[in-house]
Amino acid sequence: MNTQQPTVNWVKNRVRQARADQQQLFDSGLNRLELVRREGKDIELSSGERLTEFLSCSYLGLECDPRLIHSAVSAVKSFGVQFAAARTRALLPPMLELDEQLNQIFQGHTVTFNSVGSAHLGCLPLLGSGELPSYPLRRGPCWIVDRAAHASMQVLQGILWQFGPVQRCDCSDVEQVEQACSTAVAAGNTPIILTDSIGSMRGVYPINRMLQLAERFEGYLYADDAHGTSIHGTSGGGYALAAADARLRHRLILLSSLSKAFGATGGAITVLTAADAEMIRRHASTYTFGGPLSMGGVGAAVASGDIHLSPELGLLQAALWRNVAVIDALLGPVLGNHEVASPIRFVRVGAERDAINLALHLRRQGIAVTTALFPVVAKGEAILRLAISAIHSQTQLECLANAITDGFDELGIRQGGRGDEH
Structure with missing residues (x-):
């Protein structure tokens, strides 16, 4: 390596x-x-x-659903187009309601961002720091990045190198991922696999096989499930969540999109505990400094959340x-x-x-x-x-x-x- x-x-x-x-x-x-x-x-x-x-x-065609449109308009009328203060300082009721809905949908503790790309930029450095309570590292991370991973992850490789080495491989080939994990551990690093779960220009990835490798090598799977959100799972938790063995969920860090099948705008990361989520809210740079959320987007997401939690x-x-x-x-x-x-x-x-x-x-x-x-x-x-x-x-x-x-x-x-x- x-x-x-x-x-x-x-x-x-x-x-x-x-x-x-x-x-x-x-x-x-x-x-x-x-x-x-x-x-x-x-x-x-x-x-x-x-x-x-x-x-x-x-x-799913939800972006034109009258309920989402009405909820978006209602949120804007109540609170304005946006509230230009960091969410560490002030939260509005629709934001809190959305967080509670997403905790149920994604079966963990969820933090929202303006986009999935913004979530990557804020959360990957924090993950690489070793400061997230449920995701300890050895000497540091070794990032195993899928060659076809979304551009919003690929562009961050220079930042990732500040925390540990980067290996690129084809994550659809489990043997390549296994070799990369083995190399990482031999060097004293914790392997963190970065991949899409459904590729924007490819097919589906072997999520559970990669989770098994993460368990075996005491690493983590960081899965961008933007294209799988809403279309898989009883409540739309997504492809990665549906494919994951529940016993391995502690190895999964889930990224979800609210801008595709969810029908609204924004991105989200779901982590294991409330302490992990609070660490992200306090220390992920793009949560604090990434600009205010669109209130129309939050309102639409709340209405979509109601649909997700219904038959x-x-x-x-x-x-x-x-x-x-x-x-x-x-x-x-x-x-x-x-x-x-x-x-x-x-x-x-x-x-x-x-x-x-x-x-x-x-x-x-x-x-x-x-x-x-x-x-x-x-x-x-x-x-x-x-x-x-x-x-x-x-x-x-x-x-x-x-x-x-x-x-x-x-x-x-x-x-x-x-x-x-x-």
Whole structure:
């Protein structure tokens, strides 16, 4: 294991390698869409185009639920758009109500942030310090970072090195994680595995296997479950929580999003005890200094929390998984993540220009999808990402499948890329 912090300017290198492909993407008009209206999954652009979108990661359609909108407006009317004081100094009733709801949903002690990225920035240094009561360290941490972990974690590697060495590996490969943990312990460090639980550009990760390794090597699993929040678990606790053996929960640090399927805004971290949560509230820099919460977002989250803690959530989840099954049946194993417990599907393309051309073909058919090129995916492995929602109609799903099939035929594109599935 290399225990020396890299000196290469990796951000500069990535920008330079990505510039040409990203320029093509923006020049094509596929990015930076200007919406002027939305109704369900139908959107209208400033150009007058009307499209069915498979862009939004709000997998349950809750962001347009009248109850969330009413609660957001009510919170703003009562307390203003925001209260610009650190929450260490003043808390408002909706904030306290939301914390109590999230404790139940995520089965622990939950602290909210403006975003999951803000939670990472505030909590990872605190975890690396060894000061969180339930997460003691040996000499210090060794961070084992999944190569495909979300950019909000990857960008913090320079900060992580201040506390201990960083190893990067493919966390979908349990043998690689095991070797990294073994190396960490041999050097006297505590392994802390940093990974998504459902990848934004990949499939699902072996959460329980990694927890078993964390237990064996006396380390921890820090799981970003942004894409799994709300869509798994009786109360929407998420994929990582549902996959985890209850006996290993003390090894899990759970990160959840309130901005995707939850339908509101913000992020959250769930830890083992009230003492851990209080340590975060007092000493995580972005909790104290990360800016005030949006009161509209808090109000919407409270209304969403009520839905999560009711039987209605199960109906929404069932509608989502029915739609996922429909698209799987229509397109079959040609899709990345076919029959995987994720609402994200991929169309493997390969060449960057081919992916742009296929996305433009879908656009002409009235469909908007995410075109993912380097650095989001590897060079030469471009994909189209499809975010499936509970509120897509059967007709919309059929139109998507037909447009994809016709596009490959009409454009003469041969599918390529690895299209990882885990």
